[in-house]
Amino acid sequence: MQIITRQLFDAVVKAATEVFENMFFVAIDPVADETPFPQQVVHAHIRYAGPHSATLHLYLPIDLARQLAADFLGEGAPDEQLVLDSCAEMANMIAGRHLKSLSLDARIYRLTIPQVAVELAPATGQETRTFSTGSHLLRLAQDVDP
Amino acid sequence: METRVLIVDDSATIRKVVKRIISQAGFAIDAFIEAHDGRDALVQIRQHTPSLVVTDINMPGMNGIELIEALKKDPALCGIPCVVISTEGTQEIIDQVLHLGIVGFIQKPFRPEELAPVLAPYIQMAVSAGAAHTTDF
Numbered sequence: 470m471q472i473i474t475r476q477l478f479d480a481v482v483k484a485a486t487e488v489f490e491n492m493f494f495v496a497i498d499p500v501a502d503e504t505p506f507p508q509q510v511v512h513a514h515i516r517y518a519g520p521h522s523a524t525l526h527l528y529l530p531i532d533l534a535r536q537l538a539a540d541f542l543g544e545g546a547p548d549e550q551l552v553l554d555s556c557a558e559m560a561n562m563i564a565g566r567h568l569k570s571l572s573l574d575a576r577i578y579r580l581t582i583p584q585v586a587v588e589l590a591p592a593t594g595q596e597t598r599t600f601s602t603g604s605h606l607l608r609l610a611q612d613v614d615p
Numbered sequence: 616m617e618t619r620v621l622i623v624d625d626s627a628t629i630r631k632v633v634k635r636i637i638s639q640a641g642f643a644i645d646a647f648i649e650a651h652d653g654r655d656a657l658v659q660i661r662q663h664t665p666s667l668v669v670t671d672i673n674m675p676g677m678n679g680i681e682l683i684e685a686l687k688k689d690p691a692l693c694g695i696p697c698v699v700i701s702t703e704g705t706q707e708i709i710d711q712v713l714h715l716g717i718v719g720f721i722q723k724p725f726r727p728e729e730l731a732p733v734l735a736p737y738i739q740m741a742v743s744a745g746a747a748h749t750t751d752f
Contacts, residue, residue: 492724542628543635555628561673562724565702569722577707582625582675 478596478611481525484567485609489602492562493537497600497607502593506606507531511553513560513585517568519578525567526610527560528590533605557583563609617645618741619663620734623656623670623682624700629723633669633700633730640731642738653677657685660692666741667734672701672708680708683715696737700725 482499489495507530516524529537531552538547538555547555560583568578590608593599597610620637622630630649637644648663650656654677656670668686672679679699686692698719699712709720719733 488724491726538628542631544631551627551631554626558626558628561626561702565704565723568702569704577705580673580702582673 474596474611474613477521477523477613478598480570481563481567481609481611482598484570485527485563485600488559488562488566493541493559495537495602497602500599500601500606502597502599504599504601504606506590506599506608508589510534510588510590510608511556511585512588512590513553513556513583515557515560515564515583516581517564517578518581519568519571522614524612525560525564526608526612527556527563528608528610529556529559530605530607531587533602533607536605553585553587557585560585617666618643618738619646619648619665619667620644620738621648621650621656621659621663621665621668621670623650623653623668623674623679625651625671625674627651629671629700632727636727636730637734637738640735642731642735643742644738653679653682653685656682660686660695665695667737668695668697669734670697670699672699672703672712680712680715683712683717687715696740698734698737700730 486497489497510528510530511534513527514524534552534556538552541555564580599606599608622633624630634647648659650659652674670679670682683697696718699717700721702723704722721733
């Protein structure tokens with residue numbers, strides 16, 4: 470991973486940590502990427518464009534997605550559509566927080582609308598990190614445009 | 616006169632969370648109205664005349680900035696206070712919506728306890744206006 474890309478990803482991780490702590494009251498701790506990860510996940514992704522452009526990916530096991538959505542909403546068992554919507558909003562907030570940290574020189578980044586689906590978890594790559602909430606794993610990834 | 620709050624966001628999650636935070640803060644809200652984008656919000660506003668509009672910026676179709684611009688251009692609606700809750704937090708965006716006359720800006724992610732104090736003055740004004748109206752005869 471090039472240094473600049475790694476620095477950008479470190480900033481994404483920082484943003485994600487803040488979002489999970491402040492909005493979802495969950496602490497996330499890095500674990501080895503080789504840690505076995507659930508096959509089926511909720512995949513939320515969002516693209517931003519500006520002086521550099523990238524897509525941020527958030528992968529959550531379905532149980533964790535349901536738990537986070539229920540806690541965030543204050544509801545016992547939100548329906549699947551609401552769980553997916555909550556995950557999309559997580560990606561949205563992570564990206565927004567990340568962009569705010571990038572925009573100190575007043576250049577403009579713009580966010581797209583987040584997308585979300587239930588999918589098979591992809592293989593880890595260079596710009597991937599795995600985290601533990603204590604009871605579940607989640608994964609962040611980034612694709613920076615060349 | 617009822618105190619109505621319109622929550623505008625394409626995320627059903629955020630609409631529910633904002634509604635819950637406002638409810639739990641103890642405000643005397645008679646009705647919550649929800650809209651999923653700016654166009655839907657304009658329909659709801661013309662139908663229900665909310666006391667306060669809480670809106671996101673980044674939405675498909677008509678976005679929050681376009682919604683606020685439409686409200687400010689309409690003499691019948693320009694007095695409705697608008698608060699923005701959004702992931703968009705660059706100074707350019709903040710300056711743009713402040714220039715349009717919004718009364719508050721909260722960036723996501725936010726702590727629940729940050730939201731109520733920003734909304735409180737406008738909800739309390741609406742509640743007071745409603746109480747004054749009901750005693751006028």
